Amino acid sequence: MSGREGGKKKPLKAPKKDSKDLDEQDVAFKQKQKEQQKAMQDAAKKAAQKGPLVTGGIKKSGKK
Secondary structure, eight states, X not given: OXXXXXXXXXXXXXXXXXXXXXXXXXXXXXXXXXXXXXXHHHHHHHHHHSOOSOOOSOOOOSOO
């Protein structure tokens, strides 16, 4: 048993990712994704401003 075995072991370093050259289709696709993400966030904000859609549920009578 060596003294180094105990405790946490350092994780292996991941290799650096190569920077990819993006063509016009990739740029357009990423732009479209950003627009969709922004539209979803705006819709979520609008939905959060309004109250709950369904306030029904099981109604209990006051009688025992």
